[in-house]
Amino acid sequence: MLDFLNQEADPETGKRLRKVRSFVLREGRLTRGQEKALERLWPVHGLERADGLLDPEAVFGRRAPLVLELGYGMGQSLVAMAERERDKDFVGIEVHRPGVGSLLMGIEEHALTNLRTYCDDGVEILEECIPDASLHRVQLYFPDPWPKKKHHKRRIVQPGFLDLVHRKIEPGGVLHMATDWADYAEYMLEVIGQVQGWTNRAGKGQYAQRPEWRPLTRFEQRGENKGHEVHDIVLEKTTS
Secondary structure, three states: OOHHHOOOEOOOOOOEOOOOOOOOOOOOOOOHHHHHHHHHHHHHHEEOHHHOOOOHHHHHOOOOOEEEEEOOOOOHHHHHHHHHOOOOEEEEEOOOHHHHHHHHHHHHHOOOOOEEEEOOOHHHHHHHHOOOOOEEEEEEEOOOOOOOHHHHHHOOOOHHHHHHHHHHEEEEEEEEEEEOOHHHHHHHHHHHOOOOOEEEOOOOOOOEOOOOOOOOOHHHHHHHHOOOOOEEEEEEEOOO
């Protein structure tokens, strides 16, 4: 857990290599329930980077479409999706332990056998642990918008990220992104225009209606009540 904190040292200088990340690790305090869930349930439902390349059939005991979500927050919507789409297997990646503990509690409450989680850096898990062309759907919901222009390099949606996800998704699979920051939504469309191999299902430069598989979260409902518009973008992998 939290393997990414063990940063590699430069072989020549011996200094730790600092990477530009799309998140800041400032997790809140664990509740007693979350702490107990991590202690009891992580050995059953947790996935470790150290275990290497993921074998979905071995983990879930079957062959089924595999859905990956990066940064699931407290996990309520991911639990709801796994419960509703039991014909699919789900892997979540979240860097903050309170969210991971909350997700584990949800897995136990709903007796889910089709949901596992990493507690790690999402991009690095994609690179190191997810087999190429193995994912049916990748979900990126409400990532940190890093609104200041000088921080845009920290935004997870970059050409390199889209190329990485493209490699991990099966032909015809989808990348679904959602944000309630209009500037970030426009930025996403701009970045999409810089890469190849994707088709925007809503049309070039257009936003999609919220797909039925994405639950309406309480966070989103509060935003809508305040007049915040959520933008969904659904891309389909069209070329290898």
